[in-house]
Amino acid sequence: MNLPVIPAPATATAHDGTLIVGAALGVVVQSADLAEVAARFVEDIQVDAGIALSPESAGITLLIDGDGIDDIAPAAGLRADGQAITDADERYGLEITGEGVRVWGRTAEAVHRGLTTLRQLITTHAQDGTAALPTTRIVDGPRFAWRGLSLDVVRTFHAPDVVRRVIDMCSLYKLNVLHLHLTDDQGWRIEVPSRPALTEVGATGAVGDRPGGFYSQSEVAALVAYAAERFVTVVPEIDMPGHTSAVFSAYPELAPAEIRSIDLGNGSSIQLSTLDPDRDETWAFVEDVLDAVIPQFPQSAYVHIGADETWGMSDEAHASFVEQAAALVRARGKRVVGWQEVARAAISSDDVVQYWMDVAEAESADSDKAASMLPPDLLPILVEGLRKAKHDAPKALAQGARLLVSPTTWLYFDRPHADASSDPGQEEARKRVGLPFYPAASIRDGVEWDPVENTPGVQTEDQLAGVEAAVWCETIATSDELEFTLLPRLAGAAEKAWTRQTSTDWSDYATRLGRQSLTWKHRGWTWFQSVEINWAP
Structure with missing residues (x-):
């Protein structure tokens, strides 16, 4: 599946259908430590794609979760901040359906990486204030830390x-x-x-x-x-x-x-x-x-x-x-x-x-x-x-x-x-x-x-x-x-x-x-x- 995303994700499974991202959609967090990540994502989408997501609506859900993450091997190498790879897990999941988007990972950093992929997808599909995204499920993580x-x-x-x-x-x-x-x-x-x-x-x-x-x-x-x-x-x-x-x-x-x-x-x-x-x-x-x-x-x-x-x-x-x-x-x-x-x-x-x-x-x-x-x-x-x-x-x-x-x-x-x-x-x-x-x-x-x-x-x-x-x-x-x-x-x-x-x-x-x-x-x-x-x- 050729998604207009760099770096290319580890796995991406296509489904039938599309999701329209526009002003009617908002971002909901299911963990307080994701609030800043969500706010920055909303700001970036406004700049990159000219789409103002709603501050009051649902549609894009962010959560701390490990669903399917272990299907991807942990990163090799060392982190510059000294954290162990297991403590600073960057592996994430991103699922786009006709009803909305779910982004998850075990850490706020992982959710940020998933939102970065979503951000590229929205920007590369944006036209006249909306973006029609292909429905897909991505599970991804870095090769090197x-x-x-x-x-x-x-x-x-x-x-x-x-x-x-x-x-x-x-x-x-x-x-x-x-x-x-x-x-x-x-x-x-x-x-x-x-x-x-x-x-x-x-x-x-x-x-x-x-x-x-x-x-x-x-x-x-x-x-x-x-x-x-x-x-x-x-x-x-x-x-x-x-x-x-x-x-x-x-x-x-x-x-x-x-x-x-x-x-x-x-x-x-x-x-x-x-x-x-x-x-x-x-x-x-x-x-x-x-x-x-x-x-x-x-x-x-x-x-x-x-x-x-x-x-x-x-x-x-x-x-x-x-x-x-x-x-x-x-x-x-x-x-x-x-x-x-x-x-x-x-x-x-x-x-x-x-x-x-x-x-x-x-x-x-x-x-x-x-x-x-x-x-x-x-x-x-x-x-x-x-x-x-x-x-x-x-x-x-x-x-x-x-x-x-x-x-x-x-x-x-x-x-x-x-x-x-x-x-x-x-x-x-x-x-x-x-x-x-x-x-x-x-x-x-x-x-x-x-x-x-x-x-x-x-x-x-x-x-x-x-x-x-x-x-x-x-x-x-x-x-x-x-x-x-x-x-x-x-x-x-x-x-x-x-x-x-x-x-x-x-x-x-x-x-x-x-x-x-x-x-x-x-x-x-x-x-x-x-x-x-x-x-x-």
Whole structure:
């Protein structure tokens, strides 16, 4: 049964008949803890479909119930909020009959996921204030517990209202993690009261002449709450010991005596200097940062410590830093997640290793094309680092850690779009937005892969924490350009993270995807209008 829903549900059984959804229908909850979920659904349907559901009528019933849920296996992986899979069950049921709709699950979060499916069905069938829905019964649940997006707010500072729009996109596609990349060479984006220069000095920059900025503690609290209301956990990343130019600008005493960097020729540079694990000042700084950042993200069980691309740092020093930083995170009651390079240190089986460097791309780093696009001083450093990458996933798995799958080939959205756009005005953006170092990728590329089959050393879903896309903003200067890279790719990432089928039929997916533009139009979101998709008018 081809329902215009992304991600595709695990089971869907069609029945004869239709249900007309319009102003005559209302939402009834049979449990008080579903009231907020219901209210948000009503608001979303008004925005997405232009249908004002009645506040006083029945028709859509929400309840806490386990009917048929166990027909779907529990999710694999780990939750970013630290809850057990059994305690935060996202499996749901949705039944549409000629008399009304019933949505159920064992948790409010599960009911929210079911309502998200119903929301897409209503929006894609809406016309002139009503929607004629096919009668059907769906029982569904996610393949992986961690389904996320990593958002770079450093190279371009994205204001809170932009981040809220991204959270809305995540929620629409059942993604439940927003990983905020808060610090890097170009800027520092979060308050640390004991280290005021981090925001007074370190936050002022971005890439090129883009304005800097940071999130105040009140702004972080509002974003975290907004996300939590939509069952999205915000995970903070403090990138260290590398990517610390902004730190050294704010606190020069933490910098090495000689700071080495390589000019990229595009207004930015790559720094080869790192925090020193042998200095007491380093650890006083790290503790100050963790003590300030951790309380701002109470829903997250994890702190991301970065630890990637420590060019010029010895393997021994890098391992020492990772091990000490991880110990400080654990001492504060949190778990550790880091980019795949953390696997080169001694890590815990409770840690999550974010796999990002595809072996194939690592092997192509010393190609003639790469050589022509990179500064000559950078190429040998980059090749050396990338050649180590093929050992990272096996090392992580050997230590009992789970992998968070974020491969550059399929889940890095900062690569050029390969498809042409049906909107001639987007062709200029297509040439400009996306790192030219990466081969261009089509929308189809984003769904024709599998997180288990295409991750080196992985045999079963239980070895994975989940799936997370990433968007970096070297070439993204505005919110429109951000959305241009996120949509429709974000829907494809959600398909691979949630849907249980290991292979995706392109024709089926493309048909479902084309209907999603109806919601995007109502939301005022920008999306890349690939000629390969028959978009809804």
